[in-house]
Each structure stands twice: as structure tokens, then as C-alpha cells.
Amino acid sequence: MNDYNFDPKVRTVWWEDDGDGRAVVHMLDQSLLPQQVVYLHLTHEQQVAEAIAQLRVRGAPVIGVTAGFGMALAVTRFLAERDADRLETTPAEIEAHLAQVGQLLGQTRPTAVNLFWAIERMQRSTRQACQAGLSSQQLAEVLKAEAHQIAVEDVQACWQMGLHGAELIADGDTILTHCNAGALATTGIGTALAPVYMAAHTGKHVHVFVDETRPVLQGARLTAWELQQEGVPLTLITDNMAGYFMRQKRIQAIFVGADRIAANGDVANKIGTYSVAVLAHVHQIPLYVVAPCSTIDLALLSGEQIPIEQRKAEEVTTLYGTRIAPMDVAVANPAFDVTPHAYVTAIVTEKGIMRAPYTETLRARCMPSRQN
Ligand code: MRU
Numbered sequence: 401m402n403d404y405n406f407d408p409k410v411r412t413v414w415w416e417d418d419g420d421g422r423a424v425v426h427m428l429d430q431s432l433l434p435q436q437v438v439y440l441h442l443t444h445e446q447q448v449a450e451a452i453a454q455l456r457v458r459g460a461p462v463i464g465v466t467a468g469f470g471m472a473l474a475v476t477r478f479l480a481e482r483d484a485d486r487l488e489t490t491p492a493e494i495e496a497h498l499a500q501v502g503q504l505l506g507q508t509r510p511t512a513v514n515l516f517w518a519i520e521r522m523q524r525s526t527r528q529a530c531q532a533g534l535s536s537q538q539l540a541e542v543l544k545a546e547a548h549q550i551a552v553e554d555v556q557a558c559w560q561m562g563l564h565g566a567e568l569i570a571d572g573d574t575i576l577t578h579c580n581a582g583a584l585a586t587t588g589i590g591t592a593l594a595p596v597y598m599a600a601h602t603g604k605h606v607h608v609f610v611d612e613t614r615p616v617l618q619g620a621r622l623t624a625w626e627l628q629q630e631g632v633p634l635t636l637i638t639d640n641m642a643g644y645f646m647r648q649k650r651i652q653a654i655f656v657g658a659d660r661i662a663a664n665g666d667v668a669n670k671i672g673t674y675s676v677a678v679l680a681h682v683h684q685i686p687l688y689v690v691a692p693c694s695t696i697d698l699a700l701l702s703g704e705q706i707p708i709e710q711r712k713a714e715e716v717t718t719l720y721g722t723r724i725a726p727m728d729v730a731v732a733n734p735a736f737d738v739t740p741h742a743y744v745t746a747i748v749t750e751k752g753i754m755r756a757p758y759t760e761t762l763r764a765r766c767m768p769s770r771q772n
Contacts, residue, residue: 580626582627
């Protein structure tokens with residue numbers, strides 16, 4: 401099974417050097433899917449920050465990868481501009497510039513910890529390169545390599561999560577998933593969908609029930625599209641149908657991703673995950689959270705400490721630009737909720753399948769990766 405190989409059909413974000421000291425970050429614009437498949441070509445860190453904030457790229461792992469590329473892009477661009485003005489640039493000036501870029505990117509989305517993990521990792525590389533006395537050009541190369549390494553590790557982690565998680569899927573199972581935690585949310589084969597792909601590509605018959613995931617419809621727009629591309633059979637349902645199908649015993653397991661997991665195993669994921677988890681608990685259906693160790697925030701003791709992103713009212717009051725709610729109505733739009741660890745059957749990471757007590761298992765298995 402380890403030898404089995406397949407590439408996702410979607411490509412979310414990647415880096416290109418133009419050979420002239422400039423770089424481009426290419427990105428699939430997920431906000432337009434599935435109606436339009438459009439790629440963005442970003443040359444400025446401000447554009448990268450906007451793309452993350454506007455959900456053009458979304459999903460915790462790929463947000464982290466994008467932040468890494470954004471910081472490498474910022475340095476490359478900064479050096480090219482200074483060179484054009486015939487100005488010398490010291491590594492300390494690059495470090496100061498990157499501190500600002502880190503702030504810019506860090507303000508885009510507060511919940512997915514992969515964003516902050518990647519920013520910190522890039523800043524740590526910068527500090528180490530400065531301490532080692534590298535030149536500015538060498539520092540830029542180090543940061544480019546580090547950003548690529550984050551992407552490579554993401555691809556590998558997805559693969560490992562797929563291998564581990566596939567053990568939890570039996571031939572003939574129907575899986576429910578919420579939001580999009582597939583290839584579109586990573587640079588690899590996804591997190592929650594990785595076990596599904598691995599199971600399907602190794603001969604198991606798997607069917608996926610896809611929650612549409614109001615209000616931004618990541619399920620209907622992205623997961624349904626992605627599963628179609630990969631040839632995995634699916635049924636799209638609205639969020640409020642999940643309990644109906646669980647009661648009918650049509651669902652054998654729930655697989656979801658995560659944006660941040662606290663040390664005790666509480667899981668922040670797309671709004672609605674908590675409702676699915678409670679329903680799964682009542683119906684005694686296992687709920688598996690699949691996420692890389694970079695999504696685990698051991699600094700937070702419980703999910704109550706996870707910052708929850710509040711998004712704009714228009715996401716709720718309009719559908720594709722058409723107003724569906726009365727004017728001036730009060731709206732709440734938290735983008736994520738927290739599922740208490742008691743409802744989480746297991747957490748699947750690239751290091752294996754972890755079960756309660758999460759305070760012990762997560763720290764024991766994921767600690768080395770968080771120190772990267
Ligand atoms: O607002 P989004 O689309 O970025 O939310 C994404 C999710 O909630 C995903 O389930 C989570 O990031 C895991 S992705 C592998």
C-alpha cells in the first residue's frame with residue numbers, strides 16, 4: 401500500500417521563478433469554483449494577504465503553505481526593488497521587513513493556526529540565517545527553500561494521513577464530511593478526504609455524503625467538485641439533512657478536518673462541525689478528525705482559548721450577490737466552532753491515529769513537529 405501513488409487533480413498554490421530575480425506565486429482562485437477555474441499570479445505579499453482574507457485560497461494547511469510562499473515572495477521582491485534602486489540591503493533590513501510581512505499575513509485569518517505556524521517558521525529561519533552571517537541573497541535563497549519545504553512536508557503529511565486514516569474505512573462505507581478538507585485545502589491529497597482517496601484508490605467502495613456547508617458553501621462548491629474530479633461517488637446534502645441520514649443508518653463514519661486543535665483534543669473546524677459531532681455522538685457514529693501536527697496548538701489548553709473568526713454579514717444575507725434576507729437584519733457569522741474532545745473518536749495525523757486522553761497522546765506524538 402505504501403508504494404501506491406496518485407496525484408491530486410487539483411493544484412492549489414505553487415511558486416515560480418521568472419529567472420530574472422523575480423518570483424510569482426500561482427494560485428487557483430477557489431472563490432470562483434466550480435463555475436470558473438481561474439488561476440491568479442501574485443507578485444506582491446499584499447496580494448497574497450488579500451487572497452487569504454478573501455478565501456481565494458482557504459483550508460488550514462494550504463493557508464500555511466501560502467503564508468510561507470508569501471514571505472519568500474516578499475523578500476525576493478524587496479531585494480529586487482532595492483537592487484533596481486542600486487541600494488545595498490542588509491540581512492537585518494530583510495528581517496525587519498519580514499516582521500511587517502508576518503503582521504500583514506497574520507491579520508488575515510485568526511483561527512487556522514497553520515498560518516501562524518508557517519509565519520513563525522519562516523521568521524525562525526530568517527533569524528538563524530542572520531545569526532549564521534549569511535548574505536542577503538543567501539538569506540533569500542534560504543527562505544525560498546524553507547517555503548518549499550513547508551509545501552513538501554504538507555504533501556507528505558497528507559499522504560501519511562491518508563494511509564493511517566484509510567484503516568478506519570471499511571469496504572462499502574458511506575462517509576459524511578463537512579466543509580472542504582480535501583486536496584483544495586492542502587498542496588497534497590487533503591486531510592479528511594485523504595483517507596477516502598486512499599481507500600478508494602486501493603479498491604474499497606466508498607461513498608461520500610457532502611454537507612453543503614453554509615454560508616460559504618465549501619461543501620457544495622469545492623468538495624463536490626473535487627470528489628467529482630477524482631471520480632469518488634458522492635451525494636450532496638444540505639447541512640440540516642445530516643441528522644436525517646444518520647438516523648437512517650446511512651452514514652458509517654464522519655471525517656472532518658481542523659483549523660486548530662487544542663492540547664486537550666478540542667477541535668476548531670468549519671461552523672457546523674459541532675452540530676454534526678453531537679448528532680454523530682447521539683447516533684453512535686465515529687467522528688474522525690484528520691489534521692497534520694502543524695494544526696495542533698499545544699499552547700492552548702482547551703478549545704475555549706481558540707480565537708474564532710467572525711466574518712462579514714453579507715455571507716449570510718446574500719447568495720451569489722442576491723439578497724435573501726431583509727435589509728438591516730441583525731446577523732451573526734462565526735466561521736468556525738469548537739467540538740469538545742469528548743465527541744472526537746480519534747485524531748488522525750501524519751504520525752498515526754491518536755485517541756483519548758489527547759492531552760497525552762497529542763503531546764507525545766506531535767511535539768517534535770511543532771518545534772520545527
Ligand atoms: O473557511 P475555510 O474554508 O478556510 O475553512 C476550512 C475548514 O474549516 C477546513 O475544514 C479546515 O481548514 C481543514 S482543511 C484541511
